[in-house]
Each structure stands twice: as C-alpha cells, then as structure tokens.
Amino acid sequence: MSALMAFVVMFSTMSFTVDLHYCGDTMVDFSFFNAAESCGMDKIQETSDSENTSMSQKSCCSDEKLIIQGQDDLKDNFSTLTFEQQVFVASFVYSYINLFEGRTSKEFPYTDYSPQFVKRDVQVLHQTFLI
Numbered sequence: 001m002s003a004l005m006a007f008v009v010m011f012s013t014m015s016f017t018v019d020l021h022y023c024g025d026t027m028v029d030f031s032f033f034n035a036a037e038s039c040g041m042d043k044i045q046e047t048s049d050s051e052n053t054s055m056s057q058k059s060c061c062s063d064e065k066l067i068i069q070g071q072d073d074l075k076d077n078f079s080t081l082t083f084e085q086q087v088f089v090a091s092f093v094y095s096y097i098n099l100f101e102g103r104t105s106k107e108f109p110y111t112d113y114s115p116q117f118v119k120r121d122v123q124v125l126h127q128t129f130l131i
Contacts, residue, residue: 013070018032020065020066041060
C-alpha cells in the first residue's frame with residue numbers, strides 16, 4: 001500500500017513533455033525525451049518549393065507539443081512533529097531495523113546428540129531411488 005502511495009505522489013508531482021508529429025490527420029511519431037522524428041514529407045516540399053518559387057504549398061505535416069505540469073504545492077508535514085511523535089518514529093524505526101538482524105552465533109542446538117543408527121539402507125534394499 002505504501003508503494004502505491006509513493007508511486008501516486010511521484011507521478012502527480014512529475015512534469016513531462018510529449019512531442020507529437022502528424023502527417024495530415026495521422027500521428028506518425030511521438031517522443032517523451034527528444035523531438036519527434038519527421039515523416040520526411042516536409043523535406044520533400046522544401047526542395048520542391050526552392051525550385052519553383054512562384055508556387056507555394058501548405059505543408060501537410062504538423063508538430064504538436066503537450067506539456068503536463070505536476071504539482072508544486074506539496075506540504076511538508078514532517079517538520080511540524082511534536083517531541084512525542086519524534087520519539088515514537090525513532091523508536092519504531094529502531095525496533096523495525098532490529099527485526100532483520102542476523103544471528104551472529106554459529107551454535108547448533110543438536111551438536112550434543114548423535115544421529116540415529118541405520119541398520120540397513122532401505123532405498124538400496126528395495127531398489128527405489130528418486131530421479
């Protein structure tokens with residue numbers, strides 16, 4: 001549950017930009033990090049326009065940029081903790097961290113006992129083996 005809340009807070013405060021390239025009414029390319037790549041139609045029209053300056057055509061390609069702004073008005077509630085709340089948080093974190101400490105001793109509780117004596121090997125006697 002806390003991972004979900006962290007995910008929601010992260011993406012509600014994050015801003016990003018999406019670049020879109022349209023050729024006519026069809027979206028050809030989109031990009032989150034760089035400018036969207038062109039379909040190549042605008043370059044063809046530029047070369048044909050340079051040859052015939054008397055004829056001008058409107059480009060069928062268009063670029064669009066979507067800017068999604070995140071929130072900037074988050075409140076910092078941790079700076080207003082009372083002394084009792086700070087003591088509670090510190091003791092909770094200390095006790096939670098100590099739950100996961102490993103055992104430092106290498107003692108085994110059954111070292112004083114000898115293993116059971118096996119008179120015959122039953123698997124070999126009945127020829128049953130796990131494969």
